[in-house]
Amino acid sequence: MIIHISNFIMHNPCLVILIPLITFSCSSQFVTATSSNSSNVLTQASSLAVEKQTYLVSPNRVFTAGFHQTGQNAYFFAIWFTELISDGSHTLVWMANRDAPVNGKHSSFSLTKTGNLVLTDAGQKIWTSNTKSTLSLQLQLLDSGNLVLTQIDTQSYLWQSFDFPTDTLLPNQPFTKDTFLVSSRSLTNFSSGFYTFFFDNDNVIRLLYNNDVITSVYWPKPWLLTWDSDRSTFNSSRIALLDSRGRFGSSDNYTFVTSDYGLSFQRRMTLDVDGNVRVYTLNNRNWIVSLQTISSACNIHGSCGVNSVCTYSPEFGRGCTCLHGYKVKNQSDLSLGCDPTFDFTKNQENYGFIKFPHTEFYGFDSGFVLGLRFQDCKNLCLNNSECKAFQYYFDKATNGFKCSVKTLLFNGHNMDASFVTYLKLPMIDVLSFYHKVVKQESGPNCSSSIVSLKRTYNKNSASGSLNFLLWFSIILGAIEVTCFLVFCYSTKRSSRASTQKYLAIATGFRRFTYDEITKATQNFKDEIGRGGGGIVYKGVLRDNRVVAVKRLHQVNQGEAEFLAEMSTIGRINHKNLIETYGYCAERKHRILVYEYMENGSLATKLGTNELDWQKMLAIATGVAKGLAYLHEECLEWVLHCDVKPHNILLDVDYNPKVADFGLSKLFHQDAMENSMFSRIRGTRGYMAPEWVFNLPITSKVDVYSYGMVVLEMILGKNHTFDQEIDGSEGMEQKEIVSRLKEKVNENGDSLTETLIKDILDPTMMDEYESSEMKKLLKVALQCVEENKDLRPTMSEVVKMLLD
Known part of the structure; x- marks a missing residue:
């Protein structure tokens, strides 16, 4: 893991490019802070103005904070190393407004009387610390490079830049x-x-x-x-x-x-x-x-974009090469990848394959099958219009051949000999590839037999009329190309607008602006829940509807979760599934707006006196109905993949609604049943064994998770599965289920009153109906069978609960 400087420079000639990566070059216009325009602290009701070039400087003068120019009339409020590096630039380590530079006039950074830090762009608020205090405050840049808002009386920090890094950590x-x-x-x-x-x-x-x-x-x-x-x-x-x-x-x-x-x-x-x-x-x-x-630079995902292969050599560094049949999207940014020169949707029967040995495209398998013959694997790709390539290789772990179907060619790089990729292309491109290879490999070398004839020819001067026609054709062609580009641009914009209108009509969604969301939530004031995908706030729309606003993180697949939820929720409509009102997709913001559930999540109700027997049975039945709809009644097959109490919300009457489809997976109804996922999904404690043992994933994974949720409702909080402290939840989950099954088998597969009382949540001890409880427990135990084939479908679960 340790890289010595001499070795690193020798094998990385592109180091000269990488080092200035954070040392921004616009500093030539920056005036270094001096005693006349710098200060140690910023007091309340005072500000730093962009025009005055005033700064905060750390006591050791190593760091400076203030407005830093990033382009023509564009500034960041940032922290940087005071000392210029050899190329005359400064090195920035933190930015408040990296996604929204401010104007070079009438912009300021202020500490208000109420204790809030505010960055304004010509009077418009761009960034704020969202802090408030009645104590005396001051803003100071410490020797460590940490910009801190200090409560003077207590010497405690109300806000600090160290809590909100951008791309850099300081010692x-x-x-x-x-x-x-x-x-x-x-x-x-x-x-x-x-x-x-x-x-x-x-x-x-x-x-x-x-x-x-x-x-x-x-x-x-x-x-x-x-x-x-x-x-x-x-x-x-x-x-x-x-x-x-x-x-x-x-x-x-x-x-x-x-x-x-x-x-x-x-x-x-x-x-x-x-x-x-x-x-x-x-x-x-x-x-x-x-x-x-x-x-290894090529192990970094996205380095060369789609339909491209990453290569690396000590002499030339990292390079990106488009696959045969593809062309570069943007010559100035190879990370954008390559576009096909053909239409994948046409003439699927006229496709063939080019073999690329030692080449791997990581991830994005629509599925892989063990023990399949090569020709069958090839046909599997040919018959799938979304297949871009397939891999066929011998897997030592299983002692058999594997067939992987690729629907997206991403993260391409060279691997060991076991990896072979077969690229799907129109036959004309396949033939041109092999013709080119043959021509390069077998063409005779005639350079030594070429005789150079030194002759000079007198060139006839072109007539004036011919020159006129030539230039006229060039100018006319340029005008036609310009008109064509303008037409395409306007058509694309019109199409995008039409698509947006169609989405609103077809789904009932509304696209909210970020300002509307901010006002509805009072600047994200009232937090009502949080999870791996994001934080949920309570809000009120202009029409006085109370809503839940889910602000997705920029990490943990935040944007992917947003896109998955939009594509999933837009296709469903069921009383036991959460209703979504709209979304926000502005700059880096990814936000969902959906109906507000007064009683929060099921997770907050487990083990309390709020859930009586009738409510618990209704919740179990309602969740089963919602999942059955997802699995069997949607136009597309939807797996939730993260069924747990936190994702089951309760309205004012305790009616359940399944929420959070950020980890969902969609397939067409005629898609292969045993589909594979590129990564493990869900929450430990509720995950089916298929995830752990890398088995084919079907709708039975949701059935298993549902069974664990029902068992948790029956057993109560004392046996909760959702523990993330010591990493032992998977073992505890198996032990609890195993003990339950042992008790049932000891009683001859019958659920006696004594057994039920031994395992039942104490808060329901005197309220349950014996026959219904036995039915519910029996259904739950069937759902958590390790063998997926022994589990019922969700529609069968609904039928058993209602019978």
């Missing part, structure tokens, strides 16, 4: 479960990019690639189990820190020491635009890489 800055690093979009665009460094729900630090349509974890290697990556999930404190000597330690056991370990350096740890985390050390006014997390 001794805690990195926690509530913080994350997000890369910049490019070397010249400092808005939020595609890569995120964060703690996941398993207490492990990960790196995530996340754009509008694709989300994938790439570090640690996602196909490895946690302990195989030398990580631990057992410590739920979720905290990490880079100390001033150059040692990084995390609660998940991930540690490293920089190659220049010592005390006398200024350091920073940055998530760079290429998706790699590096530690930089300042040496002679230059930032030198003293460690990088990922040694």
